[in-house]
Amino acid sequence: MSNFPVAFIVILSIISLAGIGFYCLLATRNMIKVIIGLQLMVKGVAMAFILGGNLTGQVNLAQTMALTVIVADTIVAVMGLALAVQVRHRLGTLDIKALSTLKR
Amino acid sequence: MNLILILLVIGLPWLGAFIVLLAGDKHEKLQHVLAVAFSLAAGAAAIMLLPNVSKAVVISLPAGTVFGNFTFVADGLSVFLTIIATVIGSLAVIFSTSYMHGEAQIGRYYAFVLYFIGAMAGLVLTSNMLLMFLFWEITALCSYALISFNNDDPKAVRGGIKALIITSVGGVGLLLGALLIFVYTGSLSYSAILGGNASLPANILAVLAFGFLIAAAAKSAQFPFQTWLPDAMEAPSPISALIHAATMVNAGVYLLARFYPVFKDVPYWREAVMVVGVLSALMAAIMALVSTDLKRVLAYSTVSQLGYMVYAIGAGSVFASQFHLFSHSIFKALLFLAAGAVIHSVGTRDMTKMGGVGKKLPYVKWVFIVGALALAGIPVFNGFWSKEMILEAGLKGGSIVYYSVMVFVAGLTALYTIRAVWMVFYGEPRSDYHAHKVGLAMKIALAPLALAAVVSWLAVGRFSLLFGANSLPFHNIQPFGLKEMFHEVIALSTLIPLAVITLGILCWVFRSKLGGLVKAFNWMRWLAEHSFGFEGINTGIVKATEASAESLRTTQTGIFSWNLLAVLGTIIIFFVLFAIGA
Structure with missing residues (x-):
């Protein structure tokens, strides 16, 4: 199995991470789970950057991008969780459907 | 030098808008001072552009391959309109310090006024069609926000929304034109098609021409979109002055x-342009004749005078049209600000409840009369010269039918103007109103306008140089001094409009003897009060837009999963499209 391409495994994990994340975003209404789904998806994207860098030889650029994505993603997670706390506090639920009343 | 000045003219009002908002409504005095300072500074920067007028591109900000460069040009036309926007705009701001004194949310008011002035300067200074469209829509947005400034008054909100929708419909014509120019010349700059370097197919050029005509008609409240401007009268008076004289409606012309x-x-x-101008001028003049709301009379007179400008362009004299725009901006700002002083003092806009205001506000009476005489086209005042030049141009460049209608409208203008002056300032008070004193800032803002309404025509020579070959190489406007103007205006054909104007005034003087004639035109009064049925078109557009917006509302579920599904769907569609394309 030594000639089994590593890239193949990585692609597979990217697709599964992003897919699971996306499905999670589509299917769940719990805000915490939405944030978890987002995290999964973004981790897949970061891996895609690394893979892309590896394939094109621009390893430094890819690593920079991946690190930026991770930092930005952390901020998103923190903000999201803070919002979730506030929403829970105000509305008494974590169901994002309750937030749709924001449009009125 | 020009580079800095152009950035200042657009940037200063926008910066001012931001700072006035930051100052907060607790510091009202500071907000007044800041707004006046920033608008005056922008006006000064605009005037300093005057000596360096040229056709050359001044600023070119690279904005990527798709948008082309964001270019700004300071040629005669743009500098002239920039000065109108900023200088008349700052007078309106000075007037506001007294008119809006003690109102709530003054910060929002000044922020939008300054944003408006900056956007108008940008609209005329840029030579990039995309940027022009952007500024065009910003002016529409600002006019909406200012017309419905009193946002607890449903009439004001409706007027604002109507203005927004109608002018945005016109904006579609402009956007279409910009995209067509981009497709056929590969650049968003209008200089390529102005110079005739890029040849557009004839049918595309026609689409472009009529698309721009629709855009201009919607923006300048011309036939058949003329009803949004009178409905915009719910705005505070300085805003009306701003929209009618300094910014908004000039954009179409x-x-x-x-x-x-x-x-x-x-x-x-050209035929279509002339018809639009003639119809707007005629209908608006008749509507002004039957309206009893002081500001509506002025609004209809704006539509009517803009009709003259549009007519002049159709007749082939861009210069006469711009010269009338120059005069009109001055006397219409004067009239609106004076009317604002009257309304502020008396507390009503209904002319049937006024009467005899002149005794209590003599200063306002005199400046209003100066503006009214200029509007009516009485000799020596600036409106006379420019209107005569338009009529001369119409006689040369268009059919005699249009010319006679426009001369007739000149008579109507004199009639409704003197009617308004009489109903407001003379006679006995028709209700027991209480006239307040007029503030000092109001008087300060009115004085230069009144002076300019008498003497601004003396600048015709300098004005024509602004439009010379150095700055507008394709318009072919010759230098045109005072001597030429005397020569052209003081001719036999001038006597006809003058006679008609006199007739119009006499009609008012002998109105009691004309009772039978007035009754015979009662059907016309009924038609005019119902806007000749064109209200229907405008209301239809507004209703259709609102209905489609309401039905599209269901797509905004506010539920995250549905939005995400839409994202997924769009990605899939794009993949399919690429797959098919490849």
Whole structure:
């Protein structure tokens, strides 16, 4: 199995991470789970950057991008969780459907 | 030098808008001072542009391959309109310090006024169609926000929304034109098609020409979109002055004047422009004659005078049209600000409840009369010279039918103007109103306008140089001094409009003897009060837009999963499209 391409495994994990994340975003209404789904998806994207860098030889650029994505993603997670706390506090639920009343 | 000045003219009002908001409504005095300072500074920067007028591109900000460069040009047409926007705009701001004194949310008011002035300067200074469209829509947004400034008054909100929708419908014409120019010349700059370097197919040019005509008609409240401007009268008076004299409605005339060299050979285009101008002028004048709301009379007179400008462009004289725009901006700002002083003091806009205001506000009476005489086209005042030049141009460049209608409208103008002056300032008070004192800032803002309404025509020579070959190479406007103007205006054909104007005034003087005639035209009064049925078109557009917006509302579920599904769907569609394309 030594000639089994590593890239193949990585692609597979990217697709599964992003897919699971996306499905999670589509299917769940719990805000915490939405944030978890987002995290999964973004981790897949970061891996895609690394893979892309590896394939094109621009390893430094890819690593920079991946690190930026991770930092930005952390901020998103923190903000999201803070919002979730506030929403829970105000509305008494974590169901994002309750937030749709924001449009009125 | 020009580079800095252009950035200042657009940037200063916008910066001011931001700072006035930051100052907060607790510091009202500071907000007044800041707004006046920033608008005056922008006006000064605009005037300093005057000596360096040229056709050259001044700023070119690279904005990527798709958008082309964001270019700004300080040629005669743009500098002239920039000065109108900023200088008249700052007078309106000075007036506001007294008019809006003690109102709530003054910060929001000044922020939008300054944003408006900056956007108008940008609209005329840029030579990039995309940027022009952007500024065009910003002015529409600002006019909406200012018309419905009293947002607890449903009439004001409705007027604002109507203005927003109608002018945005016109904006579609402009966007279409910009995209067509981009597709056919590969650049968003209008200089390519103005110079005739890029040849557009004839049918595309026609689409462009009529698209821009619709855009201009919607923006300048011309036929058949003329009803949004009177409905916009719910705005505070300085805003009306700003919209009518300094910013908004000039944009449509500017668009037509700017592209006249390209479109003049499009079949029927000039004819269509003249018809639009003549119909607007005629209908608006009749509507002004029957209206009893002081500000509505002035609003209809704006539509009517803009009709003259549009007519002049159709007749082939961009210069006469711009010269009338110059005069009109001055006397219409004067009239609106004076009317604002009256309304502020008396507390009503209904002329049937006024009467005899002149005794209590003599200063306002005199400046209003100066403006009214200029509007009516009485000799020596600036309106006389420019209107005569338009009529001369119409006689040369268009059919005699249009000319006679426009001369008739000149008579109507004199009639409704003197009617308004009489109903407001003379006679006995028709209700027991209480006239407050007029503030000092109001008087300060009115004085230069009144002076300019008497003498601004003396600047015709300098004005024509602004439009010379150095700055507008394709418009072919010759230097035109005072001597030439005397020569052209003081001719036999001038006597006809003058006679008609006198007739119009006499009609009012002998109105009691004309009772039978007035009754015979009662059907016309009924028609005019119902806007000749064109209210229906405008209301239809507004209703249709609102209905489609309401039905599209269901797509905004506010539920995250549905939005995400839409994202997924769009990605899939794009993949399919790429797959098919490849």
